Amino acid sequence: MAEALRVGVAGLGTVGAALIAQIARQHDALAARCGRAIDVVAVSARSKGKDRGIDLKRTKWFADPVELARSADIDVLVELIGGAGGPAKAAVEAALGAGKSVVTANKALLAKHGVALATLAEKHKAALNYEAAVGAAIPVIKTLREGLAGNSIERIYGILNGTCNYILTRMEQEKLAFADCLKEAQRLGYAEADPTFDIEGHDTAQKLAILSSLAFGTKVDERAIYVEGISSIASADLIAAEELGYRVKLLGVAVKTPQGIEQRVHPTMVRKDSAIAQVMGVTNAVTIDAEGINPITLVGPGAGGAATASAVLSDICDIARGLRTAPFGRPTARLTGVRKAPMQRHEGGYYIRLMARDRPGTAATIATRLAEQEISLESIVQRHAKDDTGAAKKGGAVPVILVTYATSEDAVRKALAAVGRDKVISGRPQVIRIEKN
Ligand code: HSE
DSSP: OOOOEEEEEEOOSHHHHHHHHHHHHTHHHHHHHHSSOEEEEEEEOSOSSOOOSSOOTTSEEESSHHHHHHOTTOSEEEEOSOSSSHHHHHHHHHHHHTTOEEEEOOHHHHHHHHHHHHHHHHHTTOOEEOGGGTTTTSOHHHIIIIITTTSOEEEEEEEOOHHHHHHHHHHHHHOOOHHHHHHHHHHTTOSOSSTHHHHTTHHHHHHHHHHHHHHHTBOOOGGGOEEOOSTTOOHHHHHHHHHHTEEEEEEEEEEEETTEEEEEEEEEEEETTSTGGGOOTTEEEEEEEETTSOOEEEEEEOSSHHHHHHHHHHHHHHHHTTOOOOTTSSOGGGOBOOOBOOGGGOEEEEEEEEEEEOSTTHHHHHHHHHHHTTOOEEEEEEOOOBOTTSOBOOSSEEEEEEEEOSEEHHHHHHHHHHHHHTTOEEEEEEEEEEOOO
């Protein structure tokens, strides 16, 4: 059997510990599959004394991850430190610069420096593998890069953040408050160190930037993405969605349009009977629309130690087998710049929830403003506020829910700005885009 592949792991959080445990458990099976053993020979982390539930007695310890990356003791660096810069970037650069292959789960690093790192990997003929960076255990990187290498991709959309899907699921199913669900997601280890990163959509955006590059052969560019998070979603929206035949999911969507590539992250109404709407809890899913074939939906665990370690290990196996693919599916010189389709030109249906003043002329004013922008309504529902006796209460503000046929973002924004100026509503309207699926 060939010599063992010597792995150095930088970062021993939940993923690092799960990875080392999995390699120990699967040692013989991995050697049989890859034709050589995979041995974790060195590690680096902040605190040496911490009990992580893994045996590190025969593993060399490095206080500095960059030193680990350069060490002649290892063939492959596994970077699990996280963060777009700092020690994670320095260690990855040091390893690639020394001609060592790298496996990373670091979406922030790839979203920001993916092209530069892929160029460095190419120059030194090293692999740069990152299956765990998007959708954890779901093999979506390999699906796009290898499985669909022969297809033209039209659209890709997915639930890419376990924390948000967990929160939306519990809010919907158990009628819980947003803050309580978030706390629970943190306790279970799904959320990022700063959970605003999850709930404001930035985690999804980084993952979408990577998928979009693979799907469309463009340079990874997180700045080309329109981002809205889920913090404004209220129970009222989830209840209304249910009644209208939808569910609300935080989606990352990248789609080819005549204006360029539209990349957006926002809460989205998806039909309740669609594949993506069935995805609950921390589970992630990605649907790929490729020309000439029916859509493919991949579903699986998208966060957590074991799920992420599973993808990291599959990347290590590729290296052990001697496989090396261009990190973004083609040489970096062949990646094109993103021609960004402006969000104002986005076209689709819209759900709009307004608090309308309950007096004569309000509905007519709203209808006029929508008509001025040539927005056609699929449905309109007004609910009366009730007083203590259950009777309809007149004169206050009442929720009005509108669902439009396909229109443009620009038209919706203009119509709602005009309704605001007319002073027939109170507060800000809630707007949720509807994705065709
Ligand atoms: N915070 C991320 C999530 C972890 O909730 O999906 C995986 O990237």
